[in-house]
Amino acid sequence: MRSHAKINLGLEVLGKRGDGYHDLATVMQAVSLHDVLTIAAAGRLEVESASLGVGPEGNLVWRAAEALRQSTGCKGHARISLSKSIPIRAGLGGGSSNAACTLLGLNRFWGTDLGLPDLKALAEGLGSDVPYFLKGGTALVQGRGERVEPIEEPPSQTVVLGMPPAGLGTADVYRELRLEEHSDGTAVRRLAAALGRGRLDYTAMRNTLAGPALRLCPEIQKALDILADRGAAASMVSGSGSACFGLFPESGAARNAMESLRAEGYWSETCQFVRAWDGPEPISTTLDGPLNHS
Numbered sequence: 001m002r003s004h005a006k007i008n009l010g011l012e013v014l015g016k017r018g019d020g021y022h023d024l025a026t027v028m029q030a031v032s033l034h035d036v037l038t039i040a041a042a043g044r045l046e047v048e049s050a051s052l053g054v055g056p057e058g059n060l061v062w063r064a065a066e067a068l069r070q071s072t073g074c075k076g077h078a079r080i081s082l083s084k085s086i087p088i089r090a091g092l093g094g095g096s097s098n099a100a101c102t103l104l105g106l107n108r109f110w111g112t113d114l115g116l117p118d119l120k121a122l123a124e125g126l127g128s129d130v131p132y133f134l135k136g137g138t139a140l141v142q143g144r145g146e147r148v149e150p151i152e153e154p155p156s157q158t159v160v161l162g163m164p165p166a167g168l169g170t171a172d173v174y175r176e177l178r179l180e181e182h183s184d185g186t187a188v189r190r191l192a193a194a195l196g197r198g199r200l201d202y203t204a205m206r207n208t209l210a211g212p213a214l215r216l217c218p219e220i221q222k223a224l225d226i227l228a229d230r231g232a233a234a235s236m237v238s239g240s241g242s243a244c245f246g247l248f249p250e251s252g253a254a255r256n257a258m259e260s261l262r263a264e265g266y267w268s269e270t271c272q273f274v275r276a277w278d279g280p281e282p283i284s285t286t287l288d289g290p291l292n293h294s
């Protein structure tokens with residue numbers, strides 16, 4: 001299955017909550033950059049990833065599988081392999097996407113047949129961004145991340161992603177956030193309203209977490225400068241960073257920007273917006289055994 005990355009077209013932190021998390025207003029957009037998650041029959045539950053060992057993304061996949069088993073009582077087995085293309089500690093949602101993809105994939109593979117509300121409850125327990133990734137596409141996301149409302153997809157653009165060699169931990173970026181950097185969500189609501197009318201309002205695109213991310217990782221600024229110099233209509237930090245993105249109406253300029261970023265030692269890829277999905281996104285299915293192992 002494809003497990004897509006996301007970018008945040010806008011993100012405002014509204015305030016800190018009693019449980020240590022923050023209330024957000026953000027517009028998330030899925031992009032074509034993706035990891036590949038493969039589910040195969042096995043004699044036990046295994047998670048393998050050549051690039052990660054049992055790293056944090058692997059753990060989220062494992063926890064997603066365990067959560068589905070526990071909530072349904074299913075004793076299913078599977079070998080889940082993860083081939084990573086989405087960088088970690090990037091603010092591109094890779095780990096959350098992998099967790100949501102695992103829930104969707106195993107729910108089909110094991111025939112547990114949970115509906116979206118039940119999957120959403122499991123997703124919320126796995127991480128703030130996981131509920132969004134059950135459907136992806138373009139969405140206004142509020143609360144801690146659990147209030148997800150689909151909105152109109154922006155007009156198509158080429159997205160250039162850029163990331164310095166150092167990544168950032170989400171919790172560290174939130175810890176670095178200052179009280180005076182909180183805002184009231186007006187810009188994100190304006191962005192969502194304009195998208196509802198089929199327009200991407202560049203003037204409403206801002207990310208509260210850019211300030212703390214840049215203080216912790218000043219190398220992000222050069223990537224933002226390169227994107228702007230090469231003609232991005234908008235360039236900003238994605239989520240808590242350290243990846244940033246530029247939007248290019250013209251694909252030739254996008255390719256130049258990607259090459260300039262790579263020449264400066266930044267990881268860079270180009271990609272496109274992708275629409276919401278309805279269930280797991282199989283690339284191919286090979287049925288060489290019983291599907292239902294429960």
Ligand code: C5P
Pocket residue numbers: 020021022023024126127128129143144145170171172174
């Ligand atoms: O939910 P998740 O485990 O992805 O969050 C990682 C960290 O990001 C949390 O431990 C918290 O520090 C921060 N966070 C937050 N408010 C949110 C989402 C995440 O403070 N709405």
